[in-house]
Amino acid sequence: MSISVCRELTVKIRKIIFKLFGLSGVYIFKILLGCGEMHEDMAQIKRIQNGDIEAFGELVDRYKNRLYSFLVKMTCSRQDSEEILQEVFIRAFNNIHKYNDRWMFSTWIYRIAINTYKSYMKKARRFQTVPIDDNVADKHPVLEGNPENVFVRNERQAEIISLINRLNDKQRIPLILRYIRNFSYAEIGEILGISEEAAKMRVLRAKKTICNKYMERHRGDI
Amino acid sequence: MEDLDSFREENVTGREKQKIERHLSECKQCREKYNLMVDLENYLQKEDYVGEMFTERVVDSLKENKNAGRRNYMIGKRRILKPVFSGILICAFVGSAFYFGSKYDAFKRNSVTEPENLKITQATGSPTAAPARNETVNILLYFPNQSAEYVVPEQRTVEKRQGEKLEEVIFRELQKGSERAGYGSVIPEGTKLISSEVKDGICYLDLSKEFVENNPGGTAFEMVLINSIVNSLTELSYIEKVQFLVEGEKREVYTHMAFNGPFERNESLIRTPENTPEAIEERIRELGNKVLAAFKNKDLQSLSLLIHPDKGVRFSPYTYVEVEKDVVISAEEMKEILDSDKLYTWGFYDGIGDPIELTFAEYLEKFVYDQDFLNADEVIYDKVFSRGNTINNVFEVYAGSHIVEYYLEGTPEYDGMDWRSLKLVFEEKDGNWYLTGVVHDQWTI
Numbered sequence: 001m002s003i004s005v006c007r008e009l010t011v012k013i014r015k016i017i018f019k020l021f022g023l024s025g026v027y028i029f030k031i032l033l034g035c036g037e038m039h040e041d042m043a044q045i046k047r048i049q050n051g052d053i054e055a056f057g058e059l060v061d062r063y064k065n066r067l068y069s070f071l072v073k074m075t076c077s078r079q080d081s082e083e084i085l086q087e088v089f090i091r092a093f094n095n096i097h098k099y100n101d102r103w104m105f106s107t108w109i110y111r112i113a114i115n116t117y118k119s120y121m122k123k124a125r126r127f128q129t130v131p132i133d134d135n136v137a138d139k140h141p142v143l144e145g146n147p148e149n150v151f152v153r154n155e156r157q158a159e160i161i162s163l164i165n166r167l168n169d170k171q172r173i174p175l176i177l178r179y180i181r182n183f184s185y186a187e188i189g190e191i192l193g194i195s196e197e198a199a200k201m202r203v204l205r206a207k208k209t210i211c212n213k214y215m216e217r218h219r220g221d222i
Numbered sequence: 223m224e225d226l227d228s229f230r231e232e233n234v235t236g237r238e239k240q241k242i243e244r245h246l247s248e249c250k251q252c253r254e255k256y257n258l259m260v261d262l263e264n265y266l267q268k269e270d271y272v273g274e275m276f277t278e279r280v281v282d283s284l285k286e287n288k289n290a291g292r293r294n295y296m297i298g299k300r301r302i303l304k305p306v307f308s309g310i311l312i313c314a315f316v317g318s319a320f321y322f323g324s325k326y327d328a329f330k331r332n333s334v335t336e337p338e339n340l341k342i343t344q345a346t347g348s349p350t351a352a353p354a355r356n357e358t359v360n361i362l363l364y365f366p367n368q369s370a371e372y373v374v375p376e377q378r379t380v381e382k383r384q385g386e387k388l389e390e391v392i393f394r395e396l397q398k399g400s401e402r403a404g405y406g407s408v409i410p411e412g413t414k415l416i417s418s419e420v421k422d423g424i425c426y427l428d429l430s431k432e433f434v435e436n437n438p439g440g441t442a443f444e445m446v447l448i449n450s451i452v453n454s455l456t457e458l459s460y461i462e463k464v465q466f467l468v469e470g471e472k473r474e475v476y477t478h479m480a481f482n483g484p485f486e487r488n489e490s491l492i493r494t495p496e497n498t499p500e501a502i503e504e505r506i507r508e509l510g511n512k513v514l515a516a517f518k519n520k521d522l523q524s525l526s527l528l529i530h531p532d533k534g535v536r537f538s539p540y541t542y543v544e545v546e547k548d549v550v551i552s553a554e555e556m557k558e559i560l561d562s563d564k565l566y567t568w569g570f571y572d573g574i575g576d577p578i579e580l581t582f583a584e585y586l587e588k589f590v591y592d593q594d595f596l597n598a599d600e601v602i603y604d605k606v607f608s609r610g611n612t613i614n615n616v617f618e619v620y621a622g623s624h625i626v627e628y629y630l631e632g633t634p635e636y637d638g639m640d641w642r643s644l645k646l647v648f649e650e651k652d653g654n655w656y657l658t659g660v661v662h663d664q665w666t667i
Binding site (some may be wrong): 056082085123168175211218 | 269273
């Protein structure tokens with residue numbers, strides 16, 4: 001709860017700064033925010049590199065839910081996500097000596113998450129029997145409001161999930177990254193090993209594809 | 223769309239913003255799109271929370287693995303130690319050769335009558351005739367394929383040491399891994415076979431704890447791992463089922479699957495090396511390139527050999543395959559068609575709606591090999607991609623076949639809309655794969 005409040009607050013501050021100082025102001029604000037986090041990460045990583053597992057635990061605590069949110073959107077399965085997430089942290093720990101502050105820790109760990117996700121999916125591909133769309137839609141129900149609205153909104157969400165799932169990974173991953181933590185295109189580029197421009201292009205294409213597919217489905221109603 | 227996007231991301235000036243807002247209030251389509259974007263963002267931004275005790279679980283498993291971590295460290299060191307060790311080993315080997323060499327001479331002098339070659343080749347599955355010396359046996363092993371979905375048989379002739387049971391030989395060979403490239407070993411590293419015992423057709427295989435601890439995990443992998451062992455062992459006529467024990471105890475579950483009862487042989491997971499998904503994929507990709515080369519060089523004689531002998535090949539100008547209307551050309555027709563003046567109606571031009579009336583040679587240039595597909599940006603195998611606005615029904619129409627797609631990305635000059643794709647559909651007949659469909663695709667309105 002506090003995280004979402006915190007994020008809302010950040011977004012609000014961003015908007016105010018944007019009004020006052022324009023776009024450059026927003027970037028400076030973001031960099032300041034990022035620096036604080038990075039500093040914290042670095043100190044912790046030094047401890048982990050010296051073999052402090054408890055310090056790693058703190059790091060896990062800080063990153064687990066954001067990575068989990070990302071993986072749930074990717075896999076549409078809580079169980080798979082948890083399995084992958086565990087693997088991500090184990091890989092991260094085993095490779096922590098390879099990490100250096102050339103990268104931001106957050107981009108580094110997302111990159112591990114994506115690789116782990118890919119290899120996991122490769123292995124599990126043929127054994128997936130549950131239709132994934134329904135799976136998460138059911139577990140993500142919208143509960144507030146009057147029942148009729150709730151039903152409509154759940155339907156809507158299921159549709160959105162299926163639209164996202166139809167994208168190829170090349171578009172899907174950047175799109176999800178973009179909104180999951182408000183990553184900048186530069187950061188997405190860094191995670192995926194592509195340029196900022198390419199990242200932007202892919203997100204835009206993803207949105208276009210989704211819109212087109214949606215329009216195609218609802219040609220009759222609009 | 224771009225405008226809408228910048229509007230969402232608040233990168234527009236006040237005036238533009240007003241303009242867009244006005245447009246949104248008028249245009250239902252854009253409003254619909256805009257709402258979709260908002261809902262999409264809201265869904266993606268929703269936070270999920272991992273189960274309780276997650277951190278503890280990770281930390282615990284890391285603590286447990288700390289020893290394993292040390293071992294990894296040792297492996298790092300081994301790189302340096304390796305040359306030293308092998309040096310020592312060679313010295314030892316040469317030394318012992320000298321020693322035993324002289325001994326053997328003495329032995330030979332003492333008993334000249336001893337037969338020199340004691341190797342007996344023995345058929346699979348008769349453990350009773352056990353002569354006192356090493357013998358060679360033929361065994362059939364099953365190894366997982368690359369994607370760990372099936373097991374693939376592999377015949378091997380190996381030495382059976384004196385007093386060794388056949389089960390032990392099989393387990394030892396399985397641990398060595400497959401000889402085929404890309405297959406590798408499957409049994410978790412460090413697993414030791416403590417003992418094996420056959421009672422009433424059930425083989426009790428007692429393995430060390432590494433069998434569980436070093437399992438890389440994954441339900442799928444577990445399944446083939448078990449079947450690799452069980453199918454290999456049940457090749458022996460006196461083994462029907464296999465009961466796994468870990469350090470002498472039955473386990474309730476392995477890591478995912480139930481593990482307390484004996485396993486039977488599972489034939490459904492066996493594939494010959496040519497029929498594994500990756501082998502088929504390789505063949506289809508190879509055939510696809512042959513077809514493309516034939517299109518490119520207008521070598522229709524070679525092409526006709528690749529076409530399905532009964533069904534011919536159907537050409538679709540845009541993604542959507544019209545089973546009844548699209549032109550189908552038989553392998554026979556294909557041989558002569560390049561010089562023919564016959565006009566076919568291949569479909570309708572996108573947008574204008576005029577019929578596409580072209581000879582085969584013209585169609586080939588405009589709707590088949592209209593781009594350098596041999597140098598495609600992406601070659602995609604058996605995957606659905608909806609790129610344009612046209613519905614992609616290729617997987618429904620050509621169910622049961624394999625499809626390779628050649629995709630060329632659009633250039634920024636045209637905002638990426640000049641992308642092209644060509645899908646080649648292959649169907650099986652009598653163990654061979656033949657071309658049955660050519661689906662061309664490009665941006666449609």
